[in-house]
Amino acid sequence: MRRFFKLGPAFLILIVFVFLTIHYFDGKQVWKGISELFEHPFLLVIMWIVYFLSFCLKGWAWQLYLKGKARFSTCLLGILYSLLVNHLLPIKVGDLVRAKILSVRDDKVNYEEALHSVVVLRVLDMLCLIGITLTGLLGLDVSFKFPVWSIIAGSIFCIITLSVLHKYFPAFLKRHISLLKNAFSGRNGLAIILVTFFSWVLEGGILYGTVLALKGDLSFFETVFSNSITIAGQIFQITPGGIGNYESFLVFALGLFGFPLIEGYTIAVITHFMKFLFSYMAGAVVILIYPVSFKTVKGWVWIKGVRRK
Known part of the structure; x- marks a missing residue:
């Protein structure tokens, strides 16, 4: 059932991508756009610096969550390794590599705690993206409604998951709730949330710079909103780097602001x-x-189809 809920929408999104590619892909237009972007080297460098800083903030948030038990360099290395793996493999397994690098390079954090922190911060990422999206829908006067069924289905899934954990894995649930409370206690929790939130704001830099270079009309806040919708859609990734998902969601987001397909x-x-x-x-x-x-990476990834046989 879990695979159906992921693979079903993922294949539908890919069908949309194929349709968009057949009808709206123009190789000359894409090449012209890339050429125009590289004609602005200063803008290009700024874009990549801002994008890199977004990952630095994510690394800092991870270090804060671990209460300083891990070095910032290890956190950043883990995140960038995760980014690379997710752009090489068709399924998102980079987070497993990220957690393993942390536990191997900084032995103060065991693998279970490292994986716990990655999962929690991934949930926080999604909450930040949803928060930015909802703010955009309200503040940018975007005409769009969330399907009620998706909210109900998500709520039911969360309740069932927590119920199963509470019944069959009470010690596991108690241990991880304790880690969660400890990490988010006091100002540390607020700092983690704010740093994570601003990391997603900065991640819109690539899109904003590209639109600027192509002389498009999109404000910075509209860019952050569009980027957040697009990244949230990567939860259905079944291709390297979310090829197809990314394009489909960004075309949809930009369409809300009047961009032709x-x-x-x-x-x-x-x-x-x-x-x-x-x-x-x-x-x-x-x-x-x-x-x-x-x-070594293959040995770390305990997922069918990727695991070393």
Whole structure:
């Protein structure tokens, strides 16, 4: 059932992507857009710096959550390794690698605690993205309604999950609730939330810079809103880097602000290309700093189809 709820929407999104590609992909237009972007090297550098800073903030939030038991460098390395793996493999397993790197490089944190922190911060990421999206829907006067069934289904899923954990794994649930309370106690919790929130604000830098270079009309707040919808859609990722998901959701988001489909699709392809390029360049750097072989990564990922046989 869990696989159906993920794979069903994922395949529908890919069908939308194929439709958009067949009808609105223009190779000359995309190449022209990329060329125009590289004609603004200063803007390009600023875009990547802002994008990199967004990951630095995520690393800082992770360090705060762990109450200083991990080095900032380890947190950042783990996040960038996760980014690279998610842009190489068709399923999102980068978080498992991220947790393992933390537990191996900084032995003050065991793997269970590292994985717990990754899961909690991933949930916080999604809550921040939802918060930005809801704020955008209210503040930007966007005409859109959430389907009631999705809210009901999500609530039921959460209740069932917590009930199963409470009944069959009470010690596990109690241990992780304790870790959660300890991390979010006092000002530390507020700092984690604010740092995570602003990391997603900065992540809109790639999209904002691209629209600027292509002389599009999109405010910074509209950019952050569009980026948040797009990233939230990556929960249905079944392709490397969310190819198809990213383009479909960004075309939808830009369409809310009056972008024609062909223009929105072109912007989506260019910004996704830039993110892929960044993930590979950052990945090359972290591999040089802290080399981990692909064989070792395969041994870390305990998921069917990826696990070493």
